[in-house]
Amino acid sequence: MTERATSTGAAGRSGSRSSLVGTLVRKELREVVRDGRFRVVGLVAFGLLVASLAFGLARVRAVATERQDAQREAEHHWQTQDAKNPHVAAHYGTHVFKPTGALPFVDPGIEPFVGSSAKLEAHRRNDLEASPALDATGLSRFGGLSVSAVLQLLVPLLVIALGFGAWSAERERGTLRQLASLGVAPRVLVSGKALGIVAALGAVLGPALALGAAATWVWAPPAGSSSLARFAAMALSYLAFFGVFVGLTLAVSARASTSRGALVALLGFWVWAALIVPRAAADAAAHIAPAPSHAAIDAAVRESLERGLPGGPPREERLTAITEAMMEAQGWKGAEMLMDAALLGGIELQSEAAYENEVIDHHFAQLAAAIETQERWAEAAAVLSPVVAVRTLSMAFAGTDFAHHRRFADAAEAHRRALVDMLNQNFAEKAGTAAWDYRAGRELWEKAPAFRHEPPPVAWVASQKGSSVLALVGWLALATIGAWQSAVRMRVA
Amino acid sequence: MAMLWTVFRVEWRSARRERALWAVLALFTVLATYASVSGWALVRTEATVAAGAQAEDRGRLARLRAELVAMESGAAPRHATDPRSPHVVGRDLAPRAAVLPPGPLAMVAVGQRDVLPQVVELTTRPRVSDPARDDGKSPSLRASGSFDLAFVFVFLLPLVVVALAYDLLTGERERGTLALVLAQPVSLRTFVLGKALSRAAILLATVGVLGLATPLALGGPVATAGGPLRLGLYAALLVAYVAFWFFVALAVDAWGRSSAANALSLVALWLLFVVIVPGLASVAVDTIHPSPSRVELVNLAREAARDAESTQSSLEGNHGKVVDPAELGRRSIEVQAAFEAEVAPVLARFREQRHRQQGLVDRLRFVSPAILLHEGLSDVAGSSVTRHQGFAAQVDTFHADLKSFFFTRQERGAPLAAADYDAMPAFSYREPPDAEIAARVGASVLALALGCAAALAVALAGLRRKDAVTRSAG
Numbered sequence: 001m002t003e004r005a006t007s008t009g010a011a012g013r014s015g016s017r018s019s020l021v022g023t024l025v026r027k028e029l030r031e032v033v034r035d036g037r038f039r040v041v042g043l044v045a046f047g048l049l050v051a052s053l054a055f056g057l058a059r060v061r062a063v064a065t066e067r068q069d070a071q072r073e074a075e076h077h078w079q080t081q082d083a084k085n086p087h088v089a090a091h092y093g094t095h096v097f098k099p100t101g102a103l104p105f106v107d108p109g110i111e112p113f114v115g116s117s118a119k120l121e122a123h124r125r126n127d128l129e130a131s132p133a134l135d136a137t138g139l140s141r142f143g144g145l146s147v148s149a150v151l152q153l154l155v156p157l158l159v160i161a162l163g164f165g166a167w168s169a170e171r172e173r174g175t176l177r178q179l180a181s182l183g184v185a186p187r188v189l190v191s192g193k194a195l196g197i198v199a200a201l202g203a204v205l206g207p208a209l210a211l212g213a214a215a216t217w218v219w220a221p222p223a224g225s226s227s228l229a230r231f232a233a234m235a236l237s238y239l240a241f242f243g244v245f246v247g248l249t250l251a252v253s254a255r256a257s258t259s260r261g262a263l264v265a266l267l268g269f270w271v272w273a274a275l276i277v278p279r280a281a282a283d284a285a286a287h288i289a290p291a292p293s294h295a296a297i298d299a300a301v302r303e304s305l306e307r308g309l310p311g312g313p314p315r316e317e318r319l320t321a322i323t324e325a326m327m328e329a330q331g332w333k334g335a336e337m338l339m340d341a342a343l344l345g346g347i348e349l350q351s352e353a354a355y356e357n358e359v360i361d362h363h364f365a366q367l368a369a370a371i372e373t374q375e376r377w378a379e380a381a382a383v384l385s386p387v388v389a390v391r392t393l394s395m396a397f398a399g400t401d402f403a404h405h406r407r408f409a410d411a412a413e414a415h416r417r418a419l420v421d422m423l424n425q426n427f428a429e430k431a432g433t434a435a436w437d438y439r440a441g442r443e444l445w446e447k448a449p450a451f452r453h454e455p456p457p458v459a460w461v462a463s464q465k466g467s468s469v470l471a472l473v474g475w476l477a478l479a480t481i482g483a484w485q486s487a488v489r490m491r492v493a
Numbered sequence: 494m495a496m497l498w499t500v501f502r503v504e505w506r507s508a509r510r511e512r513a514l515w516a517v518l519a520l521f522t523v524l525a526t527y528a529s530v531s532g533w534a535l536v537r538t539e540a541t542v543a544a545g546a547q548a549e550d551r552g553r554l555a556r557l558r559a560e561l562v563a564m565e566s567g568a569a570p571r572h573a574t575d576p577r578s579p580h581v582v583g584r585d586l587a588p589r590a591a592v593l594p595p596g597p598l599a600m601v602a603v604g605q606r607d608v609l610p611q612v613v614e615l616t617t618r619p620r621v622s623d624p625a626r627d628d629g630k631s632p633s634l635r636a637s638g639s640f641d642l643a644f645v646f647v648f649l650l651p652l653v654v655v656a657l658a659y660d661l662l663t664g665e666r667e668r669g670t671l672a673l674v675l676a677q678p679v680s681l682r683t684f685v686l687g688k689a690l691s692r693a694a695i696l697l698a699t700v701g702v703l704g705l706a707t708p709l710a711l712g713g714p715v716a717t718a719g720g721p722l723r724l725g726l727y728a729a730l731l732v733a734y735v736a737f738w739f740f741v742a743l744a745v746d747a748w749g750r751s752s753a754a755n756a757l758s759l760v761a762l763w764l765l766f767v768v769i770v771p772g773l774a775s776v777a778v779d780t781i782h783p784s785p786s787r788v789e790l791v792n793l794a795r796e797a798a799r800d801a802e803s804t805q806s807s808l809e810g811n812h813g814k815v816v817d818p819a820e821l822g823r824r825s826i827e828v829q830a831a832f833e834a835e836v837a838p839v840l841a842r843f844r845e846q847r848h849r850q851q852g853l854v855d856r857l858r859f860v861s862p863a864i865l866l867h868e869g870l871s872d873v874a875g876s877s878v879t880r881h882q883g884f885a886a887q888v889d890t891f892h893a894d895l896k897s898f899f900f901t902r903q904e905r906g907a908p909l910a911a912a913d914y915d916a917m918p919a920f921s922y923r924e925p926p927d928a929e930i931a932a933r934v935g936a937s938v939l940a941l942a943l944g945c946a947a948a949l950a951v952a953l954a955g956l957r958r959k960d961a962v963t964r965s966a967g
Binding site: 041048052055059063066067070073074077095097109110112113114115116117127129130131132133134135136137138139140141142143144145149153154157161164165259260263264267268271275276278279280281282283284285286287290291292293294295296370371374375378395401402405 | 513524527531534604605608609622623624625627628629630631632633634635636637638639640644648649652656660667751752753756757760761764767768769771772773774775776778779784785786787788789790791792795796843847850851854857863864867868871877878
């Protein structure tokens with residue numbers, strides 16, 4: 001015997017609807033609060049959020065101070081080095097350290113797996129070193145305790161626990177028939193149920209959100225605007241994510257024949273979305289789109305430096321072309337006979353560096369493209385799981401994803417080139433007859449550009465991760481429609 | 494006992510018709526098979542990379558030796574590539590590969606193998622820290638974790654147990670069949686235990702086939718030394734882990750009011766043991782024995798290298814100047830010795846701290862069955878931090894041998910001869926005694942068995958309660 005709740009009675013009109021929804025929300029909330037289990041689970045979730053936030057903040061602050069100190073020390077090393085030939089100084093080189101991201105205490109992202117310091121020196125682009133993964137224990141593979149892990153794994157479970165019986169339990173108790181007979185529109189009922197879950201969730205997440213905002217403020221007070229905008233964008237992503245689970249939970253609860261069936265189906269989806277898909281997608285992406293290793297890239301760079309780029313002119317030919325172009329640009333073409341040896345030597349060094357940069361750019365662009373393909377494959381799994389979408393966005397807004405890392409690595413490389421260029425230029429211009437015996441001193445070292453790296457604005461992040469935003473919005477739409485439709489077409493008995 | 498067997502058979506017959514159970518097992522099979530194949534592909538790549546590095550190493554030496562022989566018959570040397578100069582050969586021309594070979598069950602668990610270097614190239618240059626392993630995998634993918642059998646067993650297997658056993662008792666009660674069954678001459682305890690054993694048998698058979706057949710078929714660990722021992726420990730770990738979760742499910746069942754409440758409680762316990770406790774343990778390790786800062790190490794090494802590097806780079810970067818090679822050799826040994834003396838205490842502190850960290854992890858693993866299994870699988874697979882620390886210590890010794898080999902010749906000012914090439918030290922990894930692994934993993938299995946006993950006691954206490962048959966959802 002199935003009846004359909006198709007009532008569109010007086011309650012459908014706007015004036016009384018809001019107060020009706022309010023009544024419904026209060027009713028749902030009262031049921032939840034009376035259940036002692038929710039209080040315990042809610043408190044545990046809140047406690048975990050606060051603990052992970054505090055721990056994340058403490059750790060990130062320590063790391064930030066350490067890197068700032070290291071950066072200062074490296075600059076000091078550079079400026080107080082002995083007098084030497086500028087090109088020798090380029091070999092001596094310096095280090096730059098990666099500033100911590102915008103909100104790393106919420107989501108550590110890939111930080112535990114990437115290096116944070118680059119040695120900048122003449123002739124080569126070094127890989128980033130000092131990766132924390134080298135000192136990690138096996139425990140790190142459980143993911144550690146972070147705010148993002150609690151939000152991505154635990155909160156969806158909380159939503160499921162709160163809502164799996166929203167419809168089915170009423171049906172089992174027989175109160176659903178009663179509810180339908182009141183003449184309340186199903187969409188009013190479903191809004192009431194959804195807001196009831198949201199209100200209960202809000203009791204746990206609201207204070208945590210406030211604490212997070214405060215932490216963001218403390219973390220980055222002066223230039224806080226970008227961090228706060230990122231925090232807002234991240235909070236929105238998570239809210240949409242929780243919305244997906246609220247919608248799906250209500251939809252499944254309305255369709256399932258028993259509460260137990262609804263729960264098992266929802267837990268199954270959670271295992272699928274939060275545990276299986278993210279790992280499987282990442283693992284499969286590495287097999288589908290293999291990328292060259294850094295060692296392979298290094299070897300390819302060495303090979304091309306000796307012989308010329310694959311498909312391009314051989315090294316010597318290309319070097320001559322670069323030197324000629326450089327001479328022409330400086331207006332020295334044809335005046336080689338009149339130039340002193342040091343100037344020629346300096347120009348030679350500069351064109352050699354330009355050639356090296358061409359080779360490095362070629363191979364690193366290939367590496368970056370291969371890695372980007374991998375990332376796109378893994379991110380495409382957002383179609384299969386909203387957790388993948390929110391994970392991508394969370395890391396991106398926290399400034400701890402690969403795009404941010406690459407932005408830093410590229411900035412460090414640009415800085416290296418500027419530095420080497422400046423030193424070679426000085427050699428060409430100032431060495432004169434002293435040639436390789438020419439020494440530059442502190443004055444020149446102090447003229448070296450300082451390395452400053454700021455996180456990009458939030459709009460840059462959003463433009464990078466448009467597909468994940470789209471996927472999350474798609475999931476939210478799907479879940480909302482699902483909850484809606486199931487409520488309208490529900491069997492009451 | 495006979496009654497237990499009857500219940501076992503009855504349950505098997507009813508389980509055969511339960512579609513949901515087979516759907517869960519089918520999904521589990523697909524995932525475990527994928528994990529096996531993925532793990533196997535990884536090991537194969539590793540073996541190729543290792544073999545490639547060793548072949549390149551041998552090829553380099555052979556080429557240099559051939560050049561040297563040709564020179565003895567009068568070919569002209571070029572300083573920068575002179576195969577007779579111990580300084581140039583040791584420092585630049587002949588990097589030696591030290592390889593940590595994958596263990597016989599490597600495909601089971603990736604562990605820390607994907608970040609710790611498995612191949613280290615050594616020259617006589619000072620070695621502050623080896624770069625993290627990088628095999629063309631985006632760091633985001635690495636941060637997601639590997640989809641290996643260890644993941645399938647540690648994370649997913651307990652959830653399969655939950656799916657199979659969350660309603661053993663409450664399900665019968667809710668269907669109204671429990672009272673009927675107990676009208677037969679069977680006790681509640683026997684009935685529930687029989688049902689649990691029957692389902693555990695189905696799952697163990699599946700896990701046995703998936704966990705053992707693939708490594709056996711693809712890896713052939715039986716033939717290798719230490720293989721059978723590791724295989725045995727691996728099987729014991731899996732059986733103990735499955736049993737633990739079955740008994741936990743039974744305990745929740747015995748005390749639970751409804752199937753839905755049981756499912757929620759079990760998932761909460763899963764979350765506690767597999768996510769929250771390991772997370773907290775990891776925080777504890779980070780807090781009690783924080784890793785010494787690698788960022789600081791960069792600058793400390795820089796400080797120590799300051800004079801060394803400026804001397805060195807003034808020698809190297811002076812493209813225009815000709816330096817006497819013998820002088821260069823002697824001075825670089827001195828510079829390096831000074832540098833290494835300064836960095837050594839820092840590196841020693843690093844090593845000690847990492848040992849302390851791992852020691853703490855070894856003790857903390859007992860707080861969660863998931864950590865016990867994860868660390869145990871890493872151990873039997875040869876992917877553990879402990880094994881890598883042993884490898885790193887052997888590499889240190891080898892590096893010292895390599896340096897002393899070249900430096901003594903460099904100091905003597907004697908050119909290398911063909912005989913020196915034949916006497917050059919080569920690295921080969923020595924596996925630590927099997928007893929170490931047996932003791933560590935054995936303790937883990939024992940701890941899991943104790944956990945089983947505790948859960949079983951709780952379950953039996955629940956089944957003895959008077960209202961165990963009649964109690965229903967409130």
